[in-house]
Amino acid sequence: MAEQITVRTTPELESARTLAEGRRMHAISSAVRYALLAGVGFLMLYPLVWLIGASFKTNTEIFANPGFIPSEPTLNGYIQGWKTSTPYTFATFFWNTFLIILPKTIGTAISCAAVAYGFARFEFPGKRILFATLIATLLLPNVVTRIPQYLLFRDLGWLDTFLPLWVPSAFAGDAFFVFMLIQFLRAIPRDMEEAARVDGANTLQTLIYIVVPMLAPALISVCLFQFMWTMNDFLGPLIYLSSVDKYPVSLALKLSIDTTEAFQWNRILAMSVLALVPALTVFFLAQKYFIEGISTGGVKG
Amino acid sequence: MARLQIRNLEKVYANSFKAVHGISLDVDDGEFMVLVGPSGCAKSTTLRMIAGLETITGGEIRIGDRIVNNLAPGQRGVSMVFQNYALYPHMKVRSNLAFGLKLKRRPKPEIEDATKAVANTLEIDPLLDRLPKQLSGGQAQRVAVGRALIKKPDVFLFDEPLSNLDAKLRASMRVRITDLHKRLKREGQSSTVVYVTHDQTEAMTMGDRICVMKDGCIMQVADPVTLYNRPENAFVAGFIGSPEMNLMEGTLAVNGGIRVRLADQVLTFGEDVGGRLDVTGGEVLLGVRPQHLRIAASDEENALEGHVSHVEFMGHEVYLYVDIADIRLVVVVPSEQYHPEDIRDDRIRLIPRKTAVHIFDRETGRNVSLSANA
Ligand SMILES: Nc1ncnc2c1ncn2[C@@H]1O[C@H](COP(=O)(O)OP(=O)(O)OP(=O)(O)O)[C@@H](O)[C@H]1O
Ligand SMILES: [Mg+2]
Numbered sequence: 001m002a003e004q005i006t007v008r009t010t011p012e013l014e015s016a017r018t019l020a021e022g023r024r025m026h027a028i029s030s031a032v033r034y035a036l037l038a039g040v041g042f043l044m045l046y047p048l049v050w051l052i053g054a055s056f057k058t059n060t061e062i063f064a065n066p067g068f069i070p071s072e073p074t075l076n077g078y079i080q081g082w083k084t085s086t087p088y089t090f091a092t093f094f095w096n097t098f099l100i101i102l103p104k105t106i107g108t109a110i111s112c113a114a115v116a117y118g119f120a121r122f123e124f125p126g127k128r129i130l131f132a133t134l135i136a137t138l139l140l141p142n143v144v145t146r147i148p149q150y151l152l153f154r155d156l157g158w159l160d161t162f163l164p165l166w167v168p169s170a171f172a173g174d175a176f177f178v179f180m181l182i183q184f185l186r187a188i189p190r191d192m193e194e195a196a197r198v199d200g201a202n203t204l205q206t207l208i209y210i211v212v213p214m215l216a217p218a219l220i221s222v223c224l225f226q227f228m229w230t231m232n233d234f235l236g237p238l239i240y241l242s243s244v245d246k247y248p249v250s251l252a253l254k255l256s257i258d259t260t261e262a263f264q265w266n267r268i269l270a271m272s273v274l275a276l277v278p279a280l281t282v283f284f285l286a287q288k289y290f291i292e293g294i295s296t297g298g299v300k301g
Numbered sequence: 302m303a304r305l306q307i308r309n310l311e312k313v314y315a316n317s318f319k320a321v322h323g324i325s326l327d328v329d330d331g332e333f334m335v336l337v338g339p340s341g342c343a344k345s346t347t348l349r350m351i352a353g354l355e356t357i358t359g360g361e362i363r364i365g366d367r368i369v370n371n372l373a374p375g376q377r378g379v380s381m382v383f384q385n386y387a388l389y390p391h392m393k394v395r396s397n398l399a400f401g402l403k404l405k406r407r408p409k410p411e412i413e414d415a416t417k418a419v420a421n422t423l424e425i426d427p428l429l430d431r432l433p434k435q436l437s438g439g440q441a442q443r444v445a446v447g448r449a450l451i452k453k454p455d456v457f458l459f460d461e462p463l464s465n466l467d468a469k470l471r472a473s474m475r476v477r478i479t480d481l482h483k484r485l486k487r488e489g490q491s492s493t494v495v496y497v498t499h500d501q502t503e504a505m506t507m508g509d510r511i512c513v514m515k516d517g518c519i520m521q522v523a524d525p526v527t528l529y530n531r532p533e534n535a536f537v538a539g540f541i542g543s544p545e546m547n548l549m550e551g552t553l554a555v556n557g558g559i560r561v562r563l564a565d566q567v568l569t570f571g572e573d574v575g576g577r578l579d580v581t582g583g584e585v586l587l588g589v590r591p592q593h594l595r596i597a598a599s600d601e602e603n604a605l606e607g608h609v610s611h612v613e614f615m616g617h618e619v620y621l622y623v624d625i626a627d628i629r630l631v632v633v634v635p636s637e638q639y640h641p642e643d644i645r646d647d648r649i650r651l652i653p654r655k656t657a658v659h660i661f662d663r664e665t666g667r668n669v670s671l672s673a674n675a
Contacts, residue, residue: 123315191387194354199401199452200375209400213391 055270062265078274081267084256086244090271093252094278100165100237100248101230107170108177108226109219115172116181116215117207121190138175150239164240169226177222184218185211220289224282231279249275303365303378303455303493304330305351311359312346312517320346322517323360328456331486333479333494335508337501339540343517344497348458351495352381364455375404380449381458385465386441388433394444395429401452419447422481439470446478459496463503471503479507501541505529513537530657535666538588538659544620546590546659547630553585553660561587561660564626569603573655579672580662588659588668591620591633596643597650604650605630612641623649 046068053068055077065071082090118124119131153164172178196210212219234250241247247255253275256268305328312321320343328334336344349355351362353374362369369377380401388397395416396403402412420426423443433441442462449457462478463471478496485492498504504511505525513520513528513536520540521533532538538546551563555578559570568587597604607625619639621632632651660670 189385189387191383191385192389194352194374195381195383195387195448196389196400197354197374198352198379198381199448200404201400202373202375205404210389213389216391 051269052273055266055273057266059264059266062269077264077266077270080264081256081270084252086255088245090249090252090274092245093247093249094274096246097231097248097250097278100162101227103162103166104169104230105223105226107166108172108174109223111170111172112174112177112181112222113212113215113219114207115178116185117211119178120182120185121193134175134178137173138179146235146239153240159240160242160246161240162246165230165236174226177226181215181218181222184215188214217289220286224286224289227282228279231275303491304328304332305334305456305493305495306363307347307351307360308363309360310347310350310357310362312343312350312355313358320517321350321358324514324517324519325360326512326519326522328493328495331492333482333492333496333507333509335504335511336495336497336514337499337504337511337540338514338520340499341516342514344499344514345460346517347514348381348460348495348497351377351456352379352458353377354381378455379458380452380454381460382442382445382449382462384461386433386438386445388436388441388444388448390433392432393429394425394431394433394436397433397444398429398447398451401448415451419451422450423447423477438466439474442466442474443477446481450481453490455491455493457492457494457496459494459498461498462496464498464500475503475507501543505541511541513540515540531668531671532588532659533668533671535586535588535661535668538661538668542590544591544631544633546588547594548586548588548661549625549628549630550663551585551587553580553582555581561585563587563605564628566605566625568605568653570655570658574658574660574670577670577672578660580669584663585669586661586663586666588661589653590657591631593654593657594630594632594651595654596632596634596638597652599650601650601652604652606648606650609644609647609649621649623651 050068053070054062056073056075057065057070058072058074058076061071084090119127119134149164149168153159156163158164158167168174192210192214193206196206201209232250234254237248237251238254241251244255249271253268253271256271257263305326307324307326309323309325310321311319311323313319324347326334336347338344346355350357353369353372357370364378388394389400392400398416398419399412402415407415416429417426420429423446425440425443425447428436428440428444433444436444442465445462459478463474466474482492482494496503496507505528508525510522510524511528512522515536521528521537523531528537528541532541532546535548539548549563551561554560554562555575559575559578561568561570605625607623607630610622610624610629612622613620614636617636618633619636621634621639623630623632630651658670659668661668
């Protein structure tokens with residue numbers, strides 16, 4: 001009897017053992033995997049974490065203490081940094097950034113949608129050449145056009161105004177966005193637009209009432225990209241803006257480095273943290289659409 | 302109230318492909334005209350030219366007493382239903398319906414009333430606050446029809462509106478659309494329809510008249526009965542009717558009697574064919590519908606002899622596939638008249654119904670047996 005029982009249970013025991021073993025192996029492997037991922041993730045995140053930590057340190061501690069937790073946290077960096085060494089506070093600079101971004105983003109959205117609509121939906125003489133030109137500007141390195149552009153805007157008398165930053169975008173100067181919208185539009189069937197035309201809509205009404213809503217996810221992506229790139233743009237304002245009262249945040253950060261003999265690193269870091277905030281906020285608020293926009297190649301709902 | 306007149310309409314596409322070869326067609330006020338033809342015969346192109354979505358290369362389109370060649374689609378007094386519905390995806394059903402009227406800046410109460418009325422007619426009231434992606438295919442198509450209806454256009458244009466639906470739904474939508482058309486007509490509203498389809502069942506059941514097209518030309522325009530009984534050419538004869546009409550290559554000789562030699566056999570016809578012939582001989586196609594062939598009794602003369610290659614039992618009818626030399630025939634016999642034991646060694650003798658036989662010129666495809674009423 002006893003023998004029989006052992007015989008019968010052995011396979012079960014064995015299978016239970018292999019099951020437990022498998023589970024253990026699984027646990028170990030996922031532990032290793034997560035540890036590795038967490039490690040690498042932390043490594044990537046470290047500069048940002050350090051930046052935030054350091055912005056609460058005193059200037060002397062920044063170089064003395066390599067860790068990211070401040071020994072005696074202080075808001076001094078923020079308070080002093082905000083005031084800046086110029087007659088203006090960072091509020092001015094944030095406002096300037098806003099003044100640059102808003103018209104630029106709106107201009108981009110409108111002009112790129114219109115131009116993309118034209119290229120994607122209409123046949124006109126010279127279309128091929130114009131499209132080739134568009135792609136060519138896409139391939140041209142930005143630096144190449146800097147000097148001719150500067151000369152042009154100087155002759156127009158636009159130096160030290162926001163115009164050189166706004167105007168190119170308002171005329172669909174960002175070929176990448178146009179290209180992206182064209183690709184997106186090509187994936188949308190024309191039937192809806194034709195239905196609208198039969199319903200009595202003219203070209204502009206079709207664009208506004210039908211095409212733009214269907215383009216919305218792509219347009220939101222365009223706006224987000226433009227927002228973030230403009231926020232981070234340093235060279236543009238550096239070249240065209242000379243009076244401090246027009247400086248956007250990106251230039252103002254550098255200003256603090258210029259004007260003080262001993263760099264107040266804690267102030268610079270504190271303001272850098274603040275400079276990150278708008279972009280991050282906008283990104284997280286619009287994340288849903290943003291992802292949607294990037295992943296919308298051709299699939300239509 | 303409007304009739305549609307098309308005169309010598311031509312279309313050459315940008316790649317210099319000539320899609321439409323000077324067609325002329327009159328659609329009477331209130332008439333349901335079906336454009337039918339095989340894929341690529343330019344049905345859609347023609348319809349889109351009427352709608353104004355495609356430029357007109359040559360000829361003239363008249364709606365009512367206006368030449369509309371150079372009018373924008375919205376000003377032609379037409380509305381169109383597309384194959385894949387083409388509802389505006391970001392608008393609720395209600396706004397989809399109202400879009401056209403809103404563009405015309407009609408007063409709000411009027412728009413609301415019209416929306417309600419149309420929703421009622423098409424039984425889509427419960428769907429008014431849904432988005433198009435929340436509709437089934439049949440519902441979406443009803444909304445699309447509603448969007449066309451609400452504008453009270455002079456001419457309705459349909460481009461294969463039912464081909465995305467399953468067979469059952471298609472049948473019920475077919476009835477719904479014809480009912481709607483009759484009702485508009487009864488109420489004295491404009492109800493001229495041009496309906497494109499490649500489905501001959503739709504064409505035969507819905508159309509007051511049918512326009513059969515091929516390669517950008519019109520082959521025949523007629524009511525369904527005429528089209529079926531008196532096809533003007535071999536193409537129409539083959540296209541209309543199911544299963545297809547049998548078209549057998551043969552040689553016609555008229556001397557005394559009418560003799561048609563098919564492969565190694567000869568059929569003779571009397572006055573019921575001879576009376577309507579307008580040629581005296583030549584290379585021809587003999588056309589007989591599968592339903593117009595019957596199995597000959599053993600003592601009957603003047604039959605075609607062939608050999609049955611296979612048999613399909615369809616329920617109320619039986620399809621026989623018969624080979625006569627290298628000619629393949631289809632014969633449809635009612636089930637109760639089909640007795641397998643009559644067919645010995647797969648040999649079968651067939652007699653065509655003389656009054657329903659057509660003879661086509663093999664070169665031009667013209668029906669040469671239509672001249673007098675048989
Ligand atoms: N934009 C275009 N450029 C060039 N040729 C075209 C264009 N559109 C259609 N064609 C050609 O014109 C002919 C007629 O096309 P059309 O779409 O009118 O056919 P159809 O009768 O509607 O066919 P289907 O039943 O498949 O819808 C076809 O041979 C097609 O290849
Ligand atoms: Mg078509």
